[in-house]
Amino acid sequence: MGKAKKHAGLAVLLAVLLAGCQSGPQRRPQTVIDGFAQGGTYHIVLVGDSTSGGLKGQLDSLLWRVDNSMSLYNPTSRLSRINRGETDTLDRFIANCIRTADTISRESGGRYDITIKPLTAAYGFTGDRPVQQPNVDSLLQFIGYDKIRIDGCRLVKKHPSVQIDLNSIAQGATADYVARWLDSLGWKDYLVEVGGEIFARGHNAKGGLWRVGIDKPIEGNVIPGAQLQVRIGISNRGLATSGNYRKFYTDSLGRKIVHTFDARTGAPVISNLLSATVVARTAAQADAYGTLCMVMGLNESIRFLESRPDLEAYLVWSDDRGNYRTYMTPGMESLVLQ
Template sequence: MRLNRLMFRAFLLIACLCGSLHSHSQRLVTFEGQAQGTYYIVKYLSEDTVSLQPQVTALFREIDASLSLWQPASLINRFNESERGVLMDAHMRTVVKRAQEVSRATKGAFDITVKPLVDLWGFGVIRHQRKPSADSIRYALQFTGYKLLQVKGDSLIKKKAQVQIDANGVAQGYTTDCVARLLESCGIANYLVDVGGELRAKGVNARGNSWSVGIERPSGAAARPQQALLYLAQKSIATSGNYRRFFDEGKTRYAHTIDPKTGIALHSNVISVTVVADDCITSDAFDNALMLWGPEKGLKFIRQHPELRLEAAYIFTKKKGETKEAYSPGFLEMMKK
């Protein structure tokens, strides 16, 4: 569920000069690297220019030990291999709690118990490109559903031994929030964190302006997409799209977003949805459901639930192949046209 150069390509607009309106002594610190199968970029203003990258790297390792499906000994893999459940650490506890809240809010359109279906469609740790049989989908659906999970104290319990969870729909958003909290614990008030296209911003950049993300908008007949700016003032952003992980079978393109209720991989006209929320785990979780719903139902959901403080932007195609866009009012207000 990541920003991609095809659509909604994020770039960071950072000034080279140290002209902060708040402190002439603060300087821009930047570092980047690879983690969780993707990139990360951290930028912040600080009087102390010693890089916090070692601490961030250690944090990535800690989160992976809890939530990574690619680490055989991780806590999430121990849960999936167990018949009953596990004692959760702080990372799993936070992610499961928020995931269950979003599952209830979306009536199961987002669900971390989707792992058997993800594996069946070939979008899990072991990859393949073929549509599964209807019988195998029906079988996997028996073990899919957020109500099959029970949280009892610090324990995560499965109601059926075959239940397995996949936190990839929220892990990078959660990691972005963790990095942001690490920076804040070090006294940093102005930062932009980007983990694989999931971003969280606070304060201002070196020029004293809100951090800005560049997005590409459909340009109609123009040769190149138009550029617009989205200003992230105390906000987070995540994008889900059907252009990164997919396979074609016949005339149908199946993307990695899977409907937990039907067990079917996404094959719609929605190219991407970008979601803005107060924290990145929320953006990351809701972009899955909004992607499945499409612009009409997704934007209606946002209007009906102002308490969630969500904004969204859709890129989709019409029947004749024309690319269109649809925005929530609040998203448009955050853009500079």
């Protein structure tokens, strides 16, 4: 399991971010705040009469703290220093992600695993120079969710070379952090999107569900919103989409190298599952479970989702003739907007 820069590799797009984009008069005032975070962008829509003065600066400060905690592209971040063995002290951002990831790793028998960093680095997906034909077997000895544990505020590694990649959960977790902060300020209706990962609370300015568009997972569809697969409505849930159709490269041997890996084998995962959109209680969970589906592939994902009534999903896959097909959980069917 592993994902590279999330904003470049995700299929999710906030296609109808503003309630004002819908037809008819706007019923409630709204405020839009956007900016840059974690190598991508963020968008926040607040609905209501409460003052939003000064929120932009406070949000940027919060997001700066998150970036300085979990970013693999920031060499001075806490996570980068933990991976280099310069510190073992965790902050709440990293600790919460590790706890969530550990639960999903155990549920999936290690298919989802944040200790994938040696592989994602070797293949050039964490800002490192890719290694031509990396020795995967030598890297696998340092990969495994059971090779790390939290002891108080410390991260304990079974080997100094164990490293963590949070790219499959960090942006979803960031959306959750911002959501909880907005909750503490008394906001009841808002949408938070960070690098494509979403948490929505309450209702939009029209009093309806927040409307989210999912991109068609086709190579060449590099502009978010240019070609949409479906629109769905959500409230009080997190949403994320994973896919391999944007973030990949061809190596010197002509092999397609995608940014999703099976932590058990070390191999890039290529299957007929093109994208997986997951709706969960939190954006961090949706983020991680979306990645897990891409690792498992279509049939195993369907079996897993059928055992998890707490998750909703929309899967896009390709049949033997190259036709696009879809699978929806029963609950997701009710969220699809006509």
